[in-house]
Amino acid sequence: MATQGINQTQGIDQLLGELRSASALAAGKAAPAQSADAAGEVDFGSxxxxxLEQVNSAQQTSQEMQQQFELGQNGVNLQDVMVSLQKASLSFQTMQQARNKLVSAYQEIMNTQV
Incomplete structure (x- = not known):
């Protein structure tokens, strides 16, 4: 479960890096010094x-744990359910912020005069 959180953080960091690069290009600034070879080929879409899949997975896991707790299944305690709910909420909020940045960058690109 801890590696999933680390992978989510790395994925979100990569996404934010791509958004910053797109924003810098839209503003007419040079992209941050990061070569494709150093970072490896990263496809923005992937x-x-x-x-998105990681956020969805966190939400589904949280919902499953909540249902198991409500049904009184053994091995599911309130603390784990609450932590899972908070992780899902935080990952969703982070994804919303990334979406907002992406929309903002897109609007900035569309408003750029050629």
């Missing part, structure tokens, strides 16, 4: 899809 990073976005992977991040």
């Amino acid at each position: 990073v976005l899809k992977s991040t």
Whole structure:
């Protein structure tokens, strides 16, 4: 479960890096010094899809734990359910912020005069 959180953080960091690069390009600034070879080839679409899948997975896991707790199944305690709910909420809020940044970057690109 801890590696899933680390992977989510790395995926979100990659997504935010891509958004910053797109925003810098839209503003006419040079992209941050990061070569494709140093970071490896990263497809924006696959990073976005992977991040969305991780957020969805966190929400589904949280919902399943909540249902198990409500049904009184053994091995599911309130603390784990609450932590899972908070992780799901935080990952969703982070994804919303990334979406907002993406929309903002898109609008900025569309308003750029050529």
